Amino acid sequence: MKINSPLEVYQYLPQTNCQECGELTCMAFASHLIDRSIKLEDCKPILEDAYKEKYQDLSELMAPEIAEVIIGVGEHAVTVGGDDVLYRHQLTFFNPPAFAVDVWDTMSQSDLIERVTFIKDYKKFYVGRFLTLDMIAIRSVSGDPDTFKHAVTLVMEHTELPLVLCSLDPAVLQAGLEVAAEKKPLLYAATKDNWQDVYDLVVEYNVPVVLFAPDELDTLKSLAITFIENGCKDLILDPGTNPQGRNLRESFENFIMIRRAGIKEGQKEIAFPLMAVPMTAYMTNDDPVSASYWETVLCGVFTVRYGDIMILHSIEPYALLPEMHIKDTVYTDPRTPVKVDSRVYKVGSPDKDSPVFVTTNFALTFYTVESDLASNEINCHLLAVDTDGLGVEAAVAGGQLTGKNIADDFKKSNFDFSDKTSHNIVIIPGLAARLQGDLEDTSGLNVMVGPPDSGRIPGWMEKNWDGK
Numbered sequence: 001m002k003i004n005s006p007l008e009v010y011q012y013l014p015q016t017n018c019q020e021c022g023e024l025t026c027m028a029f030a031s032h033l034i035d036r037s038i039k040l041e042d043c044k045p046i047l048e049d050a051y052k053e054k055y056q057d058l059s060e061l062m063a064p065e066i067a068e069v070i071i072g073v074g075e076h077a078v079t080v081g082g083d084d085v086l087y088r089h090q091l092t093f094f095n096p097p098a099f100a101v102d103v104w105d106t107m108s109q110s111d112l113i114e115r116v117t118f119i120k121d122y123k124k125f126y127v128g129r130f131l132t133l134d135m136i137a138i139r140s141v142s143g144d145p146d147t148f149k150h151a152v153t154l155v156m157e158h159t160e161l162p163l164v165l166c167s168l169d170p171a172v173l174q175a176g177l178e179v180a181a182e183k184k185p186l187l188y189a190a191t192k193d194n195w196q197d198v199y200d201l202v203v204e205y206n207v208p209v210v211l212f213a214p215d216e217l218d219t220l221k222s223l224a225i226t227f228i229e230n231g232c233k234d235l236i237l238d239p240g241t242n243p244q245g246r247n248l249r250e251s252f253e254n255f256i257m258i259r260r261a262g263i264k265e266g267q268k269e270i271a272f273p274l275m276a277v278p279m280t281a282y283m284t285n286d287d288p289v290s291a292s293y294w295e296t297v298l299c300g301v302f303t304v305r306y307g308d309i310m311i312l313h314s315i316e317p318y319a320l321l322p323e324m325h326i327k328d329t330v331y332t333d334p335r336t337p338v339k340v341d342s343r344v345y346k347v348g349s350p351d352k353d354s355p356v357f358v359t360t361n362f363a364l365t366f367y368t369v370e371s372d373l374a375s376n377e378i379n380c381h382l383l384a385v386d387t388d389g390l391g392v393e394a395a396v397a398g399g400q401l402t403g404k405n406i407a408d409d410f411k412k413s414n415f416d417f418s419d420k421t422s423h424n425i426v427i428i429p430g431l432a433a434r435l436q437g438d439l440e441d442t443s444g445l446n447v448m449v450g451p452p453d454s455g456r457i458p459g460w461m462e463k464n465w466d467g468k
């Protein structure tokens, strides 16, 4: 049984409305637990002895269908899995896939440090935040435990990112664990041939592990059952990532079958996060550029269908950017529009003669407009009107963007035109042209209608803006 309504959750809470969790009532807390915007542990009273049983029961009843596995420690720890649905529109997807980029133990010291530093520092600004890489996968190419241990040590000296220790040789994995166990790395991998030795390592060092059985779902399931029965629950399943043709189709179908069995059929023994390895693209492609391109395709395929953690090789921008963008898009919560605070922003260094633009607080719209203005060195003020995260056209049609709303949001931002400008002019988006009269009547401002696309603002400025 799984709990799905706030009323059901409420039965297990202390029901004192003490507000220690920051919510006004236990029922409000219950609602947020259901949408997973807070954690059960945020209710401190339920952690007391008096509620011990209810806490345990509720934890189990609210556990996601797919287990969550934490890799790493501290602020960089990565949580994978945790989904409840097969399709995002049914709720949302939680915990975006973790991207682990590989290094290998036969790299020269300087190359290794350079690559680790690149992975650690890589970030791209997108819709108000930075997209980054999540983990480093250290592959044993030498097959030598000491060489591997040295590489792991070197990587740890240069990054706090969580690690995946990659070898099928338990002696090599052990060498890595001897220096990295405290960082709770992920072991890759236990197979039908080495599972007993890897199991011993998992127990001794208390770390998560990938179970790997390419194209053998029965073997994978049997491995999972063996580990579960022996008390290991931090499992990730790798059913194999075939890079090409019919075999790729089989891999894709395996991912879907396993996830469907975990969520729809309640097969708890395989309800674990899934590992995809898009870098298998390099196995069938000698040309590194083509392989990188195909790796990106595979990464996209398995981001869309249930890859919870991936090992990647290419660090070319043309590979990383699309990979990170598709992840961000698929894992954006469809229930919550991505929006920015509604207020007047400064772009560049505006003075009293600078123009004043209006857009909406839908993050994608806002950052597009802001970026177009900034990259063209247009010093100005920019109001993000609170449209509840809708873009301009939809907000005008739906009544969230009106003359009154714009005037009100200038007031809420304490933006007084007679104080901040010498011109009393506001420029609204071309797609909101029909608000011109309404805004003039409501605000007393002179309203100009800008272009429908912020990319055309520089050309529009040349023709229409003379400073006042």
Ligand code: SF4
Residues within 6 Å of the ligand: 013, 014, 015, 016, 017, 018, 019, 020, 021, 022, 023, 024, 025, 026, 029, 030, 042, 043, 044, 045, 046
């Ligand atoms: S802290 Fe717990 S008991 Fe107090 S209001 Fe929140 S949910 Fe209710």
